[in-house]
Amino acid sequence: MKKQAQVSGALKTVGLSALLATIVFPFLLLLLNSFKPNQQITSEPLALPDSFNLDNYRNAFDKMSFVSAFSNSLIVTIVSVAVIGLLAAMTAHYFVRNAGKVNQYTFFLMVASMIIPFQAIMIPLVKIYGTIGMLDSKWALIYMYAGFGTPLAVFIYHGFVKSIPAELEEAALIDGCTRMQTFFRIVLPVLTPTTATIGILNVLWIWNDFLLPSLVLVQPEERTLPLSTFYFFGTYAVDYGPLMASLILTVLPILVVYLFAQKYIIQGVMQGSIK
Incomplete structure (x- = not known):
């Protein structure tokens, strides 16, 4: 039995190592090619670079207007995630504590909206909002991210709010808190693990998104980091x-955030499975 356990453990280690190599290899290849000139990239994509100079990174930093694009991505991501989290938590709390027929149907409609693919509505979306002059602005992009991201966040919050005892809120109301104070001082702190999980998932989605910003943002000064990589396509x-260097510059900030915040994703998922 002990030998079988050792063999099984060795096979699992080999399998997980192979899976890790499969995942890491594309990023490693991108990183190595970001130090090569164009001729070496096309002729020897798998070879090591002759020298690790930063010319590509300097060129990418200047041509993609990295500071401006980074600022746009940062504003869009932070504001969108904050709006989604706040609106979704309040909406889910209202649905749970006021479980009438109308609220149930509204909740089901919000959940059902998640199955509609974005590609099916992107042309009407651009046509309608372009007609009323709501395109080519990062604030319009934030508005759309809030609309597309809130249903899933409400669905996740809804299950967690149901696990909070109503007596906890009633006690706060008896002590003199208003309903708004009860939500922000009692309910929202309890939802912290869920909020962290939803926030991190939305950060990964919004920061890396290309399709929606490409439809909404036209002016170069409004472009986010993923859109700025198009400067290198003639x-x-x-x-x-x-181009390889610009992709590394685009991915690196969110990769660092994910490495530091991944424990909150696991914590939120584990807490949800237990509840």
């Missing part, structure tokens, strides 16, 4: 070196 050629 009509007949692609500037591969700076």
